[in-house]
Amino acid sequence: MRAMVLHKPQLLAVEELPLPQPSSSELLIRVTHSGICGTDQKIYTGAIPVQYPRVMGHEMIGRVVEDPAGNFAPGTRVIVDPVTFCGSCFHCLAGRTHLCPNGRLLGRDIDGGFAEFVVVPRRNVYVLPDNVPDHAAPVIQVLSTCLHAHRLASIFPGTSVVILGLGVTGLLHVQLAKARGAYPVIGVTRSAWKRKLARELGADLTFSPEEAIQGVREATEGRGADLVIESVGSIPTLAQAVELVRIAGHILVFGTITAREGSIPFYHWYFKELTILNARAAKGEDYSVAIDLVRRGVVQVEPLVTHRMKLSELSAALDLLAASESSALKIVLEHNG
Structure with missing residues (x-):
């Protein structure tokens, strides 16, 4: 699969990586759109350290390709919660799954969404309503x-x-x-x-x-x-x-x-x-509410998307966001084509 790989601060390359394979508790998602976050910028510049090489990106939507358990039909449009957790530690049992010391953030601790495909835990996936367009849906993760x-x-x-x-x-x-x-x-x-x-x-x-x-x-x-x-x-x-x-x-x-x-x-x-x-990150309960707020028009996300660029233009998009007096708010990367 094609991915944008960060090898050191401010050095990105388009590379072919092996297609990830889902376990029985995971889904294979074809990523269609991803958003660029301030965290991505800080990883890109080295302000937030990561292990290299790393595929960044934690705001992503896509289509289900494979669900070994058969709960999600192929083609189902979903948004991914990028915060994983173990479910059995002190914090998880207290309901603080977003603070799990065994958890990882896609795009920072493990490879994330600036790629064609990603494997994620089934419990981290939420179905998107039809009235939220693809180019705006990644903002729901931020919400x-x-x-x-x-x-x-x-x-x-x-x-x-x-x-x-x-x-x-x-x-x-x-x-x-x-x-x-x-x-x-x-x-x-x-x-x-x-x-x-x-x-x-x-x-x-x-x-x-x-x-x-x-x-x-x-x-x-x-x-x-x-x-x-x-x-x-x-x-x-x-x-x-x-x-x-x-x-x-x-x-x-x-x-x-x-x-x-x-x-x-x-x-x-x-x-x-x-x-x-x-405040740090979000929990699963926040996703269903955020999706509903956008579905009902209580919160508008489309006006925040000022630029739509190709996945291969990630470096240029990061530079645009970092520019002083930038005209960009949210840049959404389109992965098709």
Whole structure:
């Protein structure tokens, strides 16, 4: 099978690999579309270490080719949960399958979806509804992680929520917060066109980072936000979250921060008696809900897909996402042809 193989940071090659064979508890999936994530970018640059060679990619949909158990008919269109787990350890038995120390993430710990075929556990596969188009369906994997994060936060009607960073995940957080009745929902980013898109998707207010402190204070009667979601994955943005949240408020750290040191206003952290939440990955229960939210139109994923490219153009797609002032949000790779 054809695959995009990473041999070291920023060195990708198109290669022919053996076709993987499913065990009795696995499915063979022909991958038709895959999305590029910030995690893929950090693996590509070496910020997240992996064992080489590695086939990246953990946002994928496709068609069932083979199911030894016969539960899925060939051709069934499915989305893959890339987080595997053992099912028998302390965390799995406590329902924290996404934190299983024996688990692995496709595309990071084992080969993933930037290939023609992938083998996955049967329990990690979910059937897609017909009204979700192929080019938008991979975003549901991203939505599942945002939904899992929202389960950790207390968001009720009238909760003021600030989302720092209006990339794909930030725009999904905007929509989820609105769906839960949050008000006001405030988006913060340097990008004017992303602020416009956030308002179209439901944000009540948007600000540039320079405008954020005054804007958030005015919108919350001087208190600061009840909840700030850090959706960039940087130390400076986390520091800004501490400034924007109210006393006794909550910060949800959603972005993956790989920096080992940085400047944080720790005294404000202490003085405000903040609750810091951290979210990682998603669980199976998040997929069925995420799929339903998209099926019913509660969350829109199609506006987030700005570019569709070929699998062989992966290097160019990663460079496009990394470019300053990039016009790209979600790039979906089409594997056919």
